[in-house]
Each structure stands twice: as C-alpha cells, then as structure tokens.
Amino acid sequence: MRYDIIDRELFVQNRQRLYKLLKPKSLVVLNANDVMPTNADGTMGFQQNSDLFYLSGIDQEETILVLFPEHPDPRFREVLFLRETNELIAVWEGEKLSKEQATKISGIERIYWTHQFEAIFGQMVFEADYVYLNTNEHARGELQVQSRDARYIRDFKEKYPLHTLQRLAPLTYYLRATKQTPEIGLIQQAIDITREGFLRVLKFTKPEVWEYEIEAEFVHEFIKRRSKGFAYTPIIASGANACVLHYVQNNKQCKDGEVLLLDVAAEYANYNADLTRSIPVNGRFTPRQREVYEAVLRVMKAAKMMLTTGNTLDEYQAEVAKVMESELLGLGLLIKTDIENQDPEWPAYKKYFMHGTSHLLGLDVHDVGSRYRKFAPGMVFTCEPGIYIKQEGLGIRLENNILITESGNIDLMAHIPIEADEIEQWMNP
Known part of the structure; x- marks a missing residue:
C-alpha cells in the first residue's frame, strides 16, 4: 500500500459500533474480494471489499474476518485469517502481511492463516444463534459475476443448513453512511x-x-x-x-x-x-x-x-x-x-x-x-x-x-x- 498506516483505533471503534447492532450470540463473516482475471494469466488490480476494510483496515486478498463478540472463549471473539506468505510468493509478488503487521493495522490479536479457517471456524460457529453474512445490496449494483461472498453463502448453507442467516449489509450500510x-x-x-x-x-x-x-x-x-x-x-x-x-x-x-x-x-x-x-x-x-x-x-x-x-x-x-x-x-x-x-x-x-x-x-x-x-x-x-x-x-x-x-x-x-x-x-x- 502507498498510503500511511491508518490509526487502528478507527477499525476497533467501527467493530464496536457494529456489535451494538447485532442480535445476541451472533457471528459475522466477511470475505475479501476476488482478484479478477482478464486474459491468459492476467488479473485486474485488487480492490478490497469495502465492508471488510471498514472493520479491519486489511487491504490484502484472500482475507477472512470473523467476529463473535459474545463467544464464551475470548480467543474467538475477533479472528482474522490471512494468506500465508512463503518464499515463492515473496519472489513473485512480494511478501504478504505478517501476523504482527495485521495486528498493528487492525487491532485484532488473534491471527491465523487462511488454510486454517475450517478448523478454527468449527470451534466458533456452533456457539452462534445467528450468522451474519455479507452481500452487495447497493441499489445500483449489477451482480453479473459470482462473488466470493456469494460462493461462501452457498457453501455455508450446505455445511451448516440449520443455522439462521442474517443480512450484514443493512448494518454496515447504516454505519458507513456517517463518517468518523x-x-x-x-x-x-x-x-x-x-x-x-x-x-x-x-x-x-x-x-x-x-x-x-x-x-x-x-x-x-x-x-x-x-x-x-x-x-x-x-x-x-x-x-x-x-x-x-x-x-x-x-x-x-x-x-x-x-x-x-x-x-x-x-x-x-x-x-x-x-x-x-x-x-x-x-x-x-x-x-x-x-x-x-x-x-x-x-x-x-x-x-x-x-x-x-x-x-x-x-x-x-x-x-x-x-x-x-x-x-x-x-x-x-x-x-x-x-x-x-x-x-x-x-x-x-x-x-x-x-x-x-x-x-x-x-x-x-x-x-x-x-x-x-x-x-x-x-x-x-x-x-x-x-x-x-x-x-x-x-x-x-x-x-x-x-x-x-x-x-x-x-x-x-x-x-x-x-x-x-x-x-x-x-x-x-
């Protein structure tokens, strides 16, 4: 990123404002946007999901944010999953965020790699009465390409068919309308x-x-x-x-x-x-x-x-x-x-x-x-x-x-x- 690091207190406070709007025992899942292909092996420039950025400040692909403010185990109340870097990625794309860097940006202490998501999520989801998932609900949005959010909603329903789903967009749209x-x-x-x-x-x-x-x-x-x-x-x-x-x-x-x-x-x-x-x-x-x-x-x-x-x-x-x-x-x-x-x-x-x-x-x-x-x-x-x-x-x-x-x-x-x-x-x- 080219810009100066934003004071993480903004994202900490944004999450606190969201928690006040959730139903009791609610879990929230947000996915980063896809890196969209062009032709051959080309890709478009990455643009982060605005709601995920608003709540975490993380500006990296393949990121997942899971929030569960009332989870009985404090370790699982705010969890961030990042794409793990390695030597090959560092050579071809540059190093990705470290866990320490992600905490400095977001204020979230518990950081895992994305490949650990299913194992960690299984320790969280069954404590939830409600699960908030994200979608693009902009009145002028044209949803002609299946997004990562849409794929996740499909997969979640298959894996956890008895959970009660809620729409996150009305809450984040309400919060984001007034700027801090x-x-x-x-x-x-x-x-x-x-x-x-x-x-x-x-x-x-x-x-x-x-x-x-x-x-x-x-x-x-x-x-x-x-x-x-x-x-x-x-x-x-x-x-x-x-x-x-x-x-x-x-x-x-x-x-x-x-x-x-x-x-x-x-x-x-x-x-x-x-x-x-x-x-x-x-x-x-x-x-x-x-x-x-x-x-x-x-x-x-x-x-x-x-x-x-x-x-x-x-x-x-x-x-x-x-x-x-x-x-x-x-x-x-x-x-x-x-x-x-x-x-x-x-x-x-x-x-x-x-x-x-x-x-x-x-x-x-x-x-x-x-x-x-x-x-x-x-x-x-x-x-x-x-x-x-x-x-x-x-x-x-x-x-x-x-x-x-x-x-x-x-x-x-x-x-x-x-x-x-x-x-x-x-x-x-």
Whole structure:
C-alpha cells in the first residue's frame, strides 16, 4: 500500500459500533474480494471489499474476518485469517502481511492463516444463534459475476443448513453512511490530491490537446501523491461529448471554443473524492458558455444550502428541481407551458438535467446508505448539478463534496477553483 498506516483505533471503534447492532450470540463473516482475471494469466488490480476494510483496515486478498463478540472463549471473539506468505510468493509478488503487521493495522490479536479457517471456524460457529453474512445490496449494483461472498453463502448453507442467516449489509450500510473523524480526514486527503491534479490540468489545457493527454496529466499528479490513481473511470469530455453522462472514451481532440467537462478525482487509502469542473479549452468562456455556467453554479450553491441535517434525498431533489426549472427558463431552454404540461414522471427540466444532484461518498464513490434516511451529521454528499444542451454541443456540470455537520455543512472542496473568473485566471496567469 502507498498510503500511511491508518490509526487502528478507527477499525476497533467501527467493530464496536457494529456489535451494538447485532442480535445476541451472533457471528459475522466477511470475505475479501476476488482478484479478477482478464486474459491468459492476467488479473485486474485488487480492490478490497469495502465492508471488510471498514472493520479491519486489511487491504490484502484472500482475507477472512470473523467476529463473535459474545463467544464464551475470548480467543474467538475477533479472528482474522490471512494468506500465508512463503518464499515463492515473496519472489513473485512480494511478501504478504505478517501476523504482527495485521495486528498493528487492525487491532485484532488473534491471527491465523487462511488454510486454517475450517478448523478454527468449527470451534466458533456452533456457539452462534445467528450468522451474519455479507452481500452487495447497493441499489445500483449489477451482480453479473459470482462473488466470493456469494460462493461462501452457498457453501455455508450446505455445511451448516440449520443455522439462521442474517443480512450484514443493512448494518454496515447504516454505519458507513456517517463518517468518523479519521474517515473525513482520509476523504479530505483524496480531495487535496484531486485539487493538485486539477490545477495541473488548468495550466496544461489548450486547443488541440487530446482528451487522453489530459487524463495522463491527472494520473501523473495522483500517483505522485501516493494515490493508487483514479477513484473511478475518468470522464474527460470536450464539446458535445460532455452531453454523454458516462463518456469515458477520452479519445477526441479538444477544439478551440469548446468547453471541456472533467469528472475526475483521486482515491487515497480506499477513500474517494468526486470532482467535476467544466473549463473553456482556450481559457476563456464565450458569453453563452458563461451564461450556462453561471446558471449551473447558482443551482449548485442553492443545492449546497439544502444539504443539512433532517432533509432527505427525495425532498432535496424536489427542491433542487424548482431551482433548476427557474434557471432553464432564464436560459430560454424551457418556457412556462413546458412546465405546465409536463409529465410528472419525467418533468420538463430533465430534458437538460437528467441525473440526481447528490449521492453519498466514502469508501465507495457511490457510497452505501439508505436513500430514505434523513441526512445526519457525518454524512458526506456530492453536489453535482448540470445542464446539457445537445443542440448546442455544450454540457456543464459542477461538483463538490459536502460534509454535513450539526450546525450546517462544510464544503470540503472550497479550496478548488470553481468561479468562472477563477478558472480563467488560472488558465491565463
């Protein structure tokens, strides 16, 4: 790992918070994500299971975490299973975590090798009345590949058919939605790295550069600052490409007079930033581009004020929609009859602003949590309105990351240029 070791007290406290939500005599099992294959003998980069990382801080494949806070034997209340290193692995892949290192990271004293799992687990499972297993329950998750979690659930049911299974995801999703102070610090670190990449790109961008060259500038700055790289597949969209919400080809040449939409951010220690900016390729907005830009910025500023304790996503989006309607009327993109005759299921504003304004942010870019839960202190949301005018080949989106507190909210990206004049000043020093 490239990042500094996180204070293990974060993971100790995360486990304690989970224990308060478990039924009596409950056992919890979490598996690391798979290392996914590509072709021949190739593999994709490893990405740890977010819930396992949240509860242990262990960032290594083939890890199993077993928690049983009420086990009568204290040795079996928190147990971590690791892939055992050997000389061959050390030569080809580098050494894996030692037991001592794993304890230092996680705060878990009892460490075994993964090949010992069945023998140790047999001494734990029959004392449990309930067994919590993990699954991906994200509303937008596409489960087309059988995960290690899914295989484990299948195998567990075959070996222990009389045990009562429980869903772990609702509990971890509830806990992860509100960030602890160290987590906010890690998100801020990802944001600070993102800022440096953006400032680099502001100085680099000019007519005739290619979108992929700009992508390279970002990743250079991110990796230089100890990030693994992009928090998500970057969107570097010039001109009409900006009207494609998930444009990721990044293979066009940026032309004089176009606006470039940049939806790009870094990760740090598995925590993510999520930034969007729209900048003029030649360093100066045209009057029309600035008019649309300022409209989006006004919507963003209004939306930020609504990200406060007690609101909900649906109520929030309905209020943002009213602000967006007003701006679209001002831009001449909608007329009053469009709104009067609109389909309630697809309001008129969605012709130009078709996505949601905010989502939770954390260990996952689209982080977990119930959309029906009221906003609470510690939640971190994106705020990302946009206006996409296909007929003009113009798409503007702006996005910052907002921390909700008891007394309001804090814009964690307030130090990243966003005003149109700021953008032009950075591009024309």
